[in-house]
Amino acid sequence: MFLTTKLAEGVNLHMRQTTQFKTVNFSIKWRSPLTTETAAERAVLSNVLQHSNGKYKKSAQFRSYLDDLFGTVLYFDASKRGNEHTVLLNVETVNDQYLAQNKVSSEVLELLNTVIFEPNFENGQFVPSIVEREKEMVIQRIQSIFDDKTRYAQTRLTQIIRPNHPASISANGTIDTVKQITPESLTKTYHSMINEDKIDIYVVGDIDVEAVQKKLIEYLPFTDRTPKPLEVNNADVKPEKEYTKEQQDMKQGKLHIGLSTPVMFGDEDFPKMQIFNGIFGGYAHSKLFMNVREKESLAYYASSSYSSHYGLVYVVSGIEPTKEKKATDVIFEQLEAMKKGEITDLELSQTKAMLINQLKEALDLARGQIDIYDQYKDLEEQFSIDLWKERWENVTKEDVQKMASQVELEAIYFLCGKEA
Known part of the structure; x- marks a missing residue:
């Protein structure tokens, strides 16, 4: 699917030549071991790098230049997966071959060089006023979780079942860790990210692979690095109690259940x-x-999600607070039914079709192709739709029953109004 080349030790370039899109997509991912402190620093850093740089010191000036590049889209983001924290730089620009003067790609690569290697420094470090502004933006992002009761309940559940574990560490860190950031510490984090992080660079579009690779080597002169080893957190952490109820000013109840699986x-x-x-x-x-x-x-809603990097299954539901016991009972009845093998042919076939369609839909987007390949590339075999379609198609009711039998309750968290 992607052609992979090592640009330097710890730096890999993945390119996909395809006529599927009229744009060219670039994605650069810097990866580092996930801790609350590094997450906070890197979340603020991604904000700071997004809005200005050494050449375009004002956000409006920077955005205006992107508009001049035929509406090129450029943004930073921070995320996590497993035990890793990732800073992403995503760029989407028009393909030169659709323009009369085909030189936009070179200007975009020049801009990438500026954004990455020429930060907006003052006396050798980030501008204090900009750092404070972006710290406040990240703090607001963290605080927004308290206003979204579903996200808040899910955050509390993960803190209960996996305290001090990557599963419960936010990609933005905590309010306290963000407040502790200084221009000096952020500058140090920047240099560490550029010179020490494991890097994956993705390019998708109708491109001349050799020519683009040559330009990327010129514009992205990353040096050899030995990425920090990831600490595999396999500690068998168990929650202190199986049931937690908390109350806030709200009407709807949030019933969240954490389950674990060895898979x-x-x-x-x-x-x-x-x-x-x-x-x-x-x-x-x-x-x-x-x-x-x-x-x-x-x-009002009831669903589950499988967090495969942590071996956790989450059940989330919004309920009338008075129906908590009944809802909990019915949720566990569904799990017990699966443990007994009560699975219909229709449930099995519909699920397989949904998984296959989801994968195909994701691959209709350049960003989806990058994200899926990025996730599956570390597995031993080459990723393909046919391979995963075959794997899903081969799953039987007995297989699903066996999976259900290994799922165990970790904890129940119920968030409701003060009158409940």
């Missing part, structure tokens, strides 16, 4: 676990949706 991303049983989650609560035809929401009318 992780990349394991042989991983495709089977994906099917399990789809039938359990992943889609509109799932047992949770059809029984908890539709049949029993116990929830």
Whole structure:
């Protein structure tokens, strides 16, 4: 799917030549071990780098130049996956061959060089006023979780079942760790990211692979690095208590349940676990949706998700607070039914079709191709739709029943109004 070349030790270039798109997409991912402190620093850093640089010191000036480049889109973001924190730089620009004067790609690569290697420094470090402004923006982003009760409940559940673990560390860090950031510490984080992080560079579009590779080597002169080793956190952390109830000013109840599975991303049983989650609560035809929401009318919504890098399954539902016990009982009835092998042919076939269609839809976008390849590239075999389609198609009811039998309760978290 992608042609991979090593540009330097710890720096890999992945290119895909395709006539599927009229744009060229670039994505650069800097990866570092995930901790609360590094997440906070890197989240603020991604904000600072997005809005200005050594050449365009004002955000409006920078955005105006992007508009001049035929509406080129450029943005930074911070995310996490497993035990890694990632700073992303994504750029989408028009392909030169659709323009009368085909020189935009060179200007975009020049801009990439500026954005990455020429930060907006004052006396050798980031401008204090800009750092303070972007710290405030990240703090507001973290605080917004408190206003979204579903996200808040999910955050609290992960903190309860996996305290001080990558599963419960936010990609933005915490308010306290963000407040501690200084221009000096952020400058140090920047240099560490540029010179020490593991880097993956992606390019997707109708391109001349050799020519673009030559230009990238010129404009992105990353040097050899030995990326920091990831600490694999396999500690068997168990929550202190199985049930937690908290109250706030709100009407709807948020019932979130944390379950664990020994099956992780990349394991042989991983495709089977994906099917399990789809039938359990992943889609509109799932047992949770059809029984908890539709049949029993116990929830405004009810679904499950499989966090494969942490071996966790989350059930989330919005309910009337008075229906908490009944809703909890019906949720666990669905899991028990699957453990007994009560899975219909329709549930199995619909889930397989949904997984296959989701994959195909994602690959219709350049960003989707990058994200999927980036996730699956570390597995031993070459990624392809046909391979994963075959894996899902081969999953039987017995396989799903076996997956269900390995799922265990970690904790229940219930967030509701003060009158409940």
